[in-house]
Amino acid sequence: MRTFYFDHCASTPPYEQVVQTVGELMRLHYANATALHRSGQEAAKLVERARQSVAQSLGAKPEEVLFTSGGTESNNLALKGILFAGGRRVPKHLITTSIEHSSVYNTAKQLERFGIETTILPVDRTGRVSPSDVEAAIRPNTSLVSVMHVNNETGIVQPIEEIAELLAAFPQVRFHVDGVQAVGKVPIRWASVKGIDLYSGSAHKFRGPKGVGFLLRREGIELDPLQEGGGQEEGMRGGTHNLPGIVGMSQALRLTMESMETRRGNMFALRRQLIDAIREIPELVLNVPEDEELVSPQVVNLSYPGMRPEVLVHMLEKHGVYVSTQSACSSKSLKPSRVLLAMGMGEERASGSLRISFGDEHDAKDVGELAERLKMTVAKLKPLERSRG
Amino acid sequence: MSYELILVRYGELTLKGRNRKKFEDLMFLKLKQALRSFEAIGYEKNFGRVYVQLNGESYDEVAAKLREIFGLHSFSPVLRATHDLEDIRAKALQLMRAERPVPRTFKVTVKRAWKEYPHDSQEMNHLVGAHVLRNSPELKVDVRQPDVELKVDIQPQGVFLYSTMIPGAGGFPLGMNGKAMLMLSGGIDSPVAGWMAMRKGLEIEAVHFHSYPFTSEQATEKVITLTQKLAHYGGKIKLHLVPFTDLQTRMAQSGHDHLIITFMRRTMLRIAEKLAERSGALAIVTGDSLGQVASQTLSSMNVIGRTISIPLLRPLVMMDKQDIIRYAEKIGTYETSILPFEDCCTLFVPKSPATNPNLRIVEKAEAEWGEELERMIDEAVQGTETIVMTPNGRLVRKKEAEAAADRWF
Numbered sequence: 001m002r003t004f005y006f007d008h009c010a011s012t013p014p015y016e017q018v019v020q021t022v023g024e025l026m027r028l029h030y031a032n033a034t035a036l037h038r039s040g041q042e043a044a045k046l047v048e049r050a051r052q053s054v055a056q057s058l059g060a061k062p063e064e065v066l067f068t069s070g071g072t073e074s075n076n077l078a079l080k081g082i083l084f085a086g087g088r089r090v091p092k093h094l095i096t097t098s099i100e101h102s103s104v105y106n107t108a109k110q111l112e113r114f115g116i117e118t119t120i121l122p123v124d125r126t127g128r129v130s131p132s133d134v135e136a137a138i139r140p141n142t143s144l145v146s147v148m149h150v151n152n153e154t155g156i157v158q159p160i161e162e163i164a165e166l167l168a169a170f171p172q173v174r175f176h177v178d179g180v181q182a183v184g185k186v187p188i189r190w191a192s193v194k195g196i197d198l199y200s201g202s203a204h205k206f207r208g209p210k211g212v213g214f215l216l217r218r219e220g221i222e223l224d225p226l227q228e229g230g231g232q233e234e235g236m237r238g239g240t241h242n243l244p245g246i247v248g249m250s251q252a253l254r255l256t257m258e259s260m261e262t263r264r265g266n267m268f269a270l271r272r273q274l275i276d277a278i279r280e281i282p283e284l285v286l287n288v289p290e291d292e293e294l295v296s297p298q299v300v301n302l303s304y305p306g307m308r309p310e311v312l313v314h315m316l317e318k319h320g321v322y323v324s325t326q327s328a329c330s331s332k333s334l335k336p337s338r339v340l341l342a343m344g345m346g347e348e349r350a351s352g353s354l355r356i357s358f359g360d361e362h363d364a365k366d367v368g369e370l371a372e373r374l375k376m377t378v379a380k381l382k383p384l385e386r387s388r389g
Numbered sequence: 390m391s392y393e394l395i396l397v398r399y400g401e402l403t404l405k406g407r408n409r410k411k412f413e414d415l416m417f418l419k420l421k422q423a424l425r426s427f428e429a430i431g432y433e434k435n436f437g438r439v440y441v442q443l444n445g446e447s448y449d450e451v452a453a454k455l456r457e458i459f460g461l462h463s464f465s466p467v468l469r470a471t472h473d474l475e476d477i478r479a480k481a482l483q484l485m486r487a488e489r490p491v492p493r494t495f496k497v498t499v500k501r502a503w504k505e506y507p508h509d510s511q512e513m514n515h516l517v518g519a520h521v522l523r524n525s526p527e528l529k530v531d532v533r534q535p536d537v538e539l540k541v542d543i544q545p546q547g548v549f550l551y552s553t554m555i556p557g558a559g560g561f562p563l564g565m566n567g568k569a570m571l572m573l574s575g576g577i578d579s580p581v582a583g584w585m586a587m588r589k590g591l592e593i594e595a596v597h598f599h600s601y602p603f604t605s606e607q608a609t610e611k612v613i614t615l616t617q618k619l620a621h622y623g624g625k626i627k628l629h630l631v632p633f634t635d636l637q638t639r640m641a642q643s644g645h646d647h648l649i650i651t652f653m654r655r656t657m658l659r660i661a662e663k664l665a666e667r668s669g670a671l672a673i674v675t676g677d678s679l680g681q682v683a684s685q686t687l688s689s690m691n692v693i694g695r696t697i698s699i700p701l702l703r704p705l706v707m708m709d710k711q712d713i714i715r716y717a718e719k720i721g722t723y724e725t726s727i728l729p730f731e732d733c734c735t736l737f738v739p740k741s742p743a744t745n746p747n748l749r750i751v752e753k754a755e756a757e758w759g760e761e762l763e764r765m766i767d768e769a770v771q772g773t774e775t776i777v778m779t780p781n782g783r784l785v786r787k788k789e790a791e792a793a794a795d796r797w798f
Contacts, residue, residue, distance in 0.1 A: 021797045022795070024797065025797060046794060046797070049794070049798060050798070054798050247798070248795050248797075250798060251797060251798055254798070
């Protein structure tokens, strides 16, 4: 049986070209990029070339690109880097939202234990944080606002440009955007929206290798390093450069950004097709808006109220379809989705959500097949439904 | 005197049809590129001519640039007058007085493109000519062979006057005739050959062979400087630096001492041909001048030239050394060329190099090296370092290894 991988929000199949690049670089350029000898210098040149390439793909300057080990590290570095910078004479204040990825949400909780004041903003029924709530939450000691660009469970796009604009009135407040799910799916206006100070990305979400990511950092912004070490990345991130990963990421990013408009079109078409198919199955409810203005194209979120989602996941898997319950990072806990709860959905619906996310290798036939297998699965599970209370 | 316009005439007027159009389009592009740094300048196209509007930019600086553009036939600084006769007369006199050398004879030619102008061409000829004569007692009119022809062009928007015709570089706009590789040794001849190739519309990429550590870094620097000087005419020129040490030391041990130069020249051409293929160039340009040295006898040219199949262009082949030097001085490469750093051709030179090499012996010896020679040639191509020179200096220093890294990005 042919299997279908529909979990692109969790991780994507890498570009074949990138797989080759990473392999070749592992074989040929194993020298440490900070070594003095020629081999090291060659490696260093490749890292810098990758930095230029990443910068170019994102409309940033090369000196604004920091390489990290991925989205989680980028988010940690952004939050802790800003909030720990300059010592802890005054307790600083952080504003973030209730729908952030755990690498921001749990970091905020951890920072609270370190004495950082934290405000966690709600979202409305459409899953968006309100810019006026952000403004209202600002205190004299607010150092950082962190809002994700695209939500990882629902694909809902946050009003980051409006927030950036209103934050212009508060020059002491830095603005971090977690763009992990946005890169290559929605336009990033780093060059024109100057109010965004930090922006996180992760290579394996855009068909690059795992274990590598980036943090864009506006010139002049001080970050306290999470990892002290050999002074790499301008002293802001110690550790030997992951050369194959870094170059592989720069290549994947170029490929993904160059093709973004076409891919967006394709993915939106698949999204519409899938939503129409879900509508045909009365047991399922849609957790995302249809309006394409509000969302990123790669994901659909739905619930089967009265059915534990992992049952659905494993049933679908028997039919060769791989999807997620809420986010991959929280799926092992059986708690209801924090994101859907925040959107005002009931516990039953929030506990039974399924995330289907697709990518470049899918076409209408694949989504048709997915819909067919989804229908079949629901039919099999129907007799086992718990009563809808 | 402050000119308002420059009338620019294109060369190669014999071109017809589509070629003509291509020529004019490219010419206009090259003209704009050459004058890019003058921000105020405007252009007005008019039947194979272009009026450059100075808009306050310095005529002398613009003229200096125009003189160097390949494909330009000539240009003239233009004064602009109103339709008022007195203004036209005053400007005419001004132009004549600025002529150097001081002319003894002149004539006036009036073109009345604006037919509503009250005086016809004949009348205007007299009205303007008489005024100039009255105010310049030493001048005479000569309608057949005047020293200066003062042209008056009457247009609806004003009157344009010009007299001087400054010759341009002629030839074709750069790139019109494709691309060639230039063998650049560092001597006097090869930069001149390069300039001549460029004048004829060939884009060039320079190839230089170095035998470091036997040749010095300065020898290479000298060639870099020469390329930079040529880039003055071409905007940007690639220079390929080919490592030649291994090949040269191998040939020095060939046992055919008097043929070393022949072997070397043949090998260099083969490497240049491979680089040409990679760059999409269709010819190789050399500074060979018939009979100048042992490798430039007709017999040597025959044996050396046979090793490649793309055309070998030798712009200097029939020129005398003195004339070549004059060109080198004119294009500004002479001073650099005579700097005393050895290039690889002057190394290991035998006491009596062959002036009449035997093709059969040469080919036999090369066949004996066989695969080894092929391998060494490939290695030299692989190890070639390419830099891009602009008139202001080095643009990129790109190693073959770096170019190979392109596939990872």
